Amino acid sequence: MPKVSILAVSLAVVLLAPFYSAFAQLPQPNGGNIERGTLPSRWLSEGSKCMEIPEWQVHEYNPNLYILRQSPCTDFEKPFIYLFFGKDKALLMDTGSRHGDLAPTLQRTVKNWLARNGRSSIPLIVVHSHPHEDHMAGDAEVQAIKDPAMPVTFIPAELEATKRFYGIKNWPTDIGHIDLGGRIIDMIPIPGHSAVSIALYDRNTAVLLPGDSLYPGRLYVADFPAFQASTERMIEFTKGKPVANILGNHIEQTNTPYLDYPVGTIYQPNEHELALSRGSLLELEDALVSMHGKPARMALRDFSVWPVGPDFMSPDEKAQFEKHQKEEKEKMWDNSPR
Numbered sequence: 251m252p253k254v255s256i257l258a259v260s261l262a263v264v265l266l267a268p269f270y271s272a273f274a275q276l277p278q279p280n281g282g283n284i285e286r287g288t289l290p291s292r293w294l295s296e297g298s299k300c301m302e303i304p305e306w307q308v309h310e311y312n313p314n315l316y317i318l319r320q321s322p323c324t325d326f327e328k329p330f331i332y333l334f335f336g337k338d339k340a341l342l343m344d345t346g347s348r349h350g351d352l353a354p355t356l357q358r359t360v361k362n363w364l365a366r367n368g369r370s371s372i373p374l375i376v377v378h379s380h381p382h383e384d385h386m387a388g389d390a391e392v393q394a395i396k397d398p399a400m401p402v403t404f405i406p407a408e409l410e411a412t413k414r415f416y417g418i419k420n421w422p423t424d425i426g427h428i429d430l431g432g433r434i435i436d437m438i439p440i441p442g443h444s445a446v447s448i449a450l451y452d453r454n455t456a457v458l459l460p461g462d463s464l465y466p467g468r469l470y471v472a473d474f475p476a477f478q479a480s481t482e483r484m485i486e487f488t489k490g491k492p493v494a495n496i497l498g499n500h501i502e503q504t505n506t507p508y509l510d511y512p513v514g515t516i517y518q519p520n521e522h523e524l525a526l527s528r529g530s531l532l533e534l535e536d537a538l539v540s541m542h543g544k545p546a547r548m549a550l551r552d553f554s555v556w557p558v559g560p561d562f563m564s565p566d567e568k569a570q571f572e573k574h575q576k577e578e579k580e581k582m583w584d585n586s587p588r
Contacts, residue, residue: 284492285454287311289525293501295322298517306346306355313366314433315455316359317497317524322516324349327384329499330524332459334452335363336430340374340400343450343459344499345388352388353395360400374400375428377415379461379499380447381407409446416448422480425487438487442477443470449484456492460484464534465498466522467510468556474545478538485531495525507551526552 288311294303300323309317314335322328325347332343333356340360346352364372376393378386386407393404405415412418416426422439429435436451440463449460463469463480471477503510503522511518530552537548537555545557 282492284456284494285312285314286494287315287455287457289317289495289523293319293521293524295319295328295501295517296519296521298519300516304355305351308355308359311457312455314363315452315457316363318346318352318355318359320346320350322518324351325384326514326516327500328518329384330497331385332450332497333359334430334433334435335372336433338373338429338431340372341428341430341435342374342376342392344379344385345376345392347384348387350388351391353391356392357395357397357400364399371399371401373403375403375405377405377412377448378407378446379449379459380444382444382462385461385499407446412446412448422476422483436487438480438484440480440484442473442480444472447480451487451491456494458484458488458493458496458528460496460498462499464496464526464530464553465500465502466524466526466552467498467500467502468554469534471545471555471557472559474538474541474543474557478535481531481535481538485528485535488528488531493528496527496530497524498526503552508549510554522552 290309294307297303300321303321303323305321305324307319307321309319311317316333318331318333320327320329320331327347329344329347331346331352334341334343340363342356360372360374364370376389389404389406392402395402405411409421413421413426416428416437418424418426418437418439422441424439426437426439427434428437434453436453438449438451440447440449440460443462447461447463449458449463451458463477464484501518501521501524502515504518505520505522533550534553534555537550541548546555547557548555
């Protein structure tokens with residue numbers, strides 16, 4: 251066996267060090283100090299008995315992070331919302347879709363946490379993943395909560411308000427932060443699905459919340475260049491960081507590869523799991539790059555890239571879109587002053 255000089259070995263280590271560090275997650279093989287959590291084996295929305303499903307299914311990921319999913323009985327969108335607890339503040343991401351009736355479940359969840367921790371109150375901050383109705387329809391209801399156990403600070407899903415709250419000067423390139431007390435959550439601006447889309451990264455659990463920009467389902471892309479740049483921004487942000495789970499706002503995919511549910515599906519038996527991985531981000535970026543700046547619908551194993559607008563619609567979809575546009579114009583005419 252040929253001898254290898256110490257100098258050669260040292261040189262190889264130096265050259266390879268950046269390669270290995272790029273993939274380093276944590277120095278400890280057991281996951282270090284990441285606060286672990288679990289996801290349910292199945293969500294209640296997979297069942298077929300609507301009346302047996304509560305308006306909100308509450309899942310304890312761990313004692314300080316809760317995932318709430320809206321019942322399909324109230325809206326086929328079945329969005330997820332996320333509730334974090336720090337030592338000083340709690341943070342709610344999104345308020346759900348129409349007919350959600352979130353307030354009672356939210357108050358009960360917060361008060362159960364307070365009782366468990368021997369506390370009488372905690373301020374609650376309400377933020378949004380992006381300004382679409384299926385994630386902010388419950389805003390007025392949450393703003394109306396007058397409960398000394400959880401005084402609410404509401405951050406509207408608007409660009410300037412979002413920048414101020416997270417301390418963002420240069421949108422979308424800066425990274426923002428919020429400290430809940432022993433729990434720092436980073437905010438990554440990710441326009442593309444909407445102009446004010448954001449992702450949250452929880453340092454305690456290593457969970458990334460990309461909203462509607464990545465989840466098992468149809469990734470609706472409104473601004474393709476911005477969406478691709480935002481995907482690259484999430485990849486760059488997570489480089490070298492632990493990513494335990496990527497948890498989006500919906501599940502629209504079955505557990506059969508390349509197969510999603512039709513739009514409007516209420517019951518979803520055999521759902522894809524909610525969690526994706528950082529590998530999904532890399533797969534999404536690869537798909538976007540392959541389009542060479544020309545947006546197209548593309549099905550991948552766990553999700554689909556779905557550009558929106560008349561240019562990407564089938565004849566049936568285009569007819570439905572045009573009908574909707576006509577109805578909106580008629581509604582505006584009916585409501586206009588005479």
